[in-house]
Amino acid sequence: MPSTSSSKRFPLLAVVASLVVATAVWKLLASGVGAGGGYADGRDLNGGTQSGVTVFYDQARIGSEFWVSLPQVSNSADRPLSLTKARVTRVPRGLKVVEYRAVSVKDMGGHAMAMRTGGRGGMPDPEKLHDYAGQPIRVKPKSVSDYYYMARIRVTAPVRENLTGCRFWYHQGKTAYRQDLDCDTEIRLGPPAKD
Secondary structure, three states: OHHHHHHHHHHHHHHHHHHHHHHHHHHHHHOOOOOOOOOEEOOOEEOHHHHHOEEEEEEEOOOOEEEEEOOOOEEOOOOOEEEEEEEEEEOOOOEEEEEEEEEEHHHHOOOOOEEEOOOOOOOOOHHHOOOOOOOOEEEOOOEEOOEEEEEEEEEOOOOOOOEEEEEEEEEEOOEEEEEEEEEEEEEEEOOOOOO
16 A cells, blocks of 8 residues: 555656756756846847948868857847857868957957958058957947957868857846847958958
8 A cells, every 4th residue: 555655656756857847948948047147139230231241252272260250249239238258150071169358449440341361451450459259249229330250260271151140149238138149251262462
């Protein structure tokens, strides 16, 4: 007889445990935590023109390095937000991301879409400018950011596909968000550029 009462308790405990787990999962999903690794899906960033065009550079050599900018985002919300990080989501074979930096539009003298390293071509060298990556970058409501992220890319082999997709992380109030924007950069081998 004692085995019968313990077997009745086991299914009851299993049902209670299942309800507790289901409730916890529902609360996490309802709060925006889920597949985004603790981030809610963002919708307040806009990538502007750069999200709709392909930036290209066709004079790369194996071993050469380039700075490629991610979109200079705007905040479409009525509340300020703080950018915390940005990354290219798909880096094809033949290219390697060396580092990410965040630069000021004012310091760069504009928004450089793609440029060789070293500040050649009339633009300042991003490596010699203040790096704002790693600190929150505040973007006012209904405004374009005064800063943008750049990726330093090294060509390691012939390239047949583009760098695509840009992911941004930001905070708005107490909520952390992650949002993907379209971006497309084509880097191909070709004759070296003249300085």
